[in-house]
Amino acid sequence: MIDLHSHTNESDGTFTPFELVELAAQRGVEALAISDHDTFAGYDQALPEARARGLDLVCGIELSTRVPGSKSRTVHLLAYFLRQPPPAEFRGWLNELLAGRRDRNQRLIASLREKGVEIELGEVERLGRTLTGRPHFARILIDKGYAANFDEAFRRYLGETAPTYVERYAPYVAAAIQRVLEAGGLPVLAHPIRLGIPDPAAEEIFIGELRDAGLRGIEVFHSDHRPADMERYGGIARKYKLLVTGGSDFHGDVKPQISLGTGYKGNLNIPMTVLNDLRAAS
Numbered sequence: 001m002i003d004l005h006s007h008t009n010e011s012d013g014t015f016t017p018f019e020l021v022e023l024a025a026q027r028g029v030e031a032l033a034i035s036d037h038d039t040f041a042g043y044d045q046a047l048p049e050a051r052a053r054g055l056d057l058v059c060g061i062e063l064s065t066r067v068p069g070s071k072s073r074t075v076h077l078l079a080y081f082l083r084q085p086p087p088a089e090f091r092g093w094l095n096e097l098l099a100g101r102r103d104r105n106q107r108l109i110a111s112l113r114e115k116g117v118e119i120e121l122g123e124v125e126r127l128g129r130t131l132t133g134r135p136h137f138a139r140i141l142i143d144k145g146y147a148a149n150f151d152e153a154f155r156r157y158l159g160e161t162a163p164t165y166v167e168r169y170a171p172y173v174a175a176a177i178q179r180v181l182e183a184g185g186l187p188v189l190a191h192p193i194r195l196g197i198p199d200p201a202a203e204e205i206f207i208g209e210l211r212d213a214g215l216r217g218i219e220v221f222h223s224d225h226r227p228a229d230m231e232r233y234g235g236i237a238r239k240y241k242l243l244v245t246g247g248s249d250f251h252g253d254v255k256p257q258i259s260l261g262t263g264y265k266g267n268l269n270i271p272m273t274v275l276n277d278l279r280a281a282s
């Protein structure tokens, strides 16, 4: 069993890189990709412990991107670096994305305070390590009694439809795909179910357009996918000659219903052949 999608506390997960490797070993995960949002810091730190335990650790990342002409649609793009580590130019580009987050976070604080929500950037940033994201804001909002849970925090304050919502800089998906390809990475569409395209024909057309923009793979197996979704995305992968990937999207205690390796209610059991095929193709 392998898991090619996970987060540490360097982005918005709750496990340290060390703890995540420990958990993977305990659960019998043979290969693990750390795919934090916008940073390799978790992967970098996990590497020595993974080597010591004989865990096959894969270097990954997850980027939030946007689509021309759509104000609300965000596309999560995974990238895997299977041949060589990501080059310095790519890491430099990630720093620009992190700067965009800091700018958004400052504006989000101002927007919340305007509505009488008394929180400060410093206390939110203390929860984040390399980066501070909306899930960290949610935890402070819950701690301070402004929301009962994550759902309410996003519905009332942080989500796209909340009155206090603030956008952050995101590259176009085609530009992000090109960056990943230039860096020697494999660009993969993360959890396609979250594109939220209800019509299967329109969904397929959209994924075909991403393939034309250079996309190399699609996350067929994911905690949010029902069996029928996995079948549909598997079919699209075959039709468009996209590589198949899969992972749990483990975040630790903030998403306690998701288990490393086995996903949601045991809906995942991804074989090593999936990773072998990725390596052969890259």
Ligand code: AMP
Pocket (backbone or CB within 6 Å): 012, 037, 064, 132, 133, 134, 135, 150, 151, 154, 155, 159, 168
């Ligand atoms: P950010 O990258 O800081 O804008 O935060 C995005 C992250 O917030 C996503 O990766 C999700 O983990 C989380 N998120 C976004 N929308 C929601 C929601 N409605 N409920 C719970 N978590 C959410």
Ligand code: FE
Pocket (backbone or CB within 6 Å): 007, 012, 037, 251
């Ligand atoms: Fe996340």
Ligand code: FE
Pocket (backbone or CB within 6 Å): 062, 076, 190, 191
């Ligand atoms: Fe995602």
Ligand code: ZN
Pocket (backbone or CB within 6 Å): 005, 006, 007, 062, 249
């Ligand atoms: Zn993720």
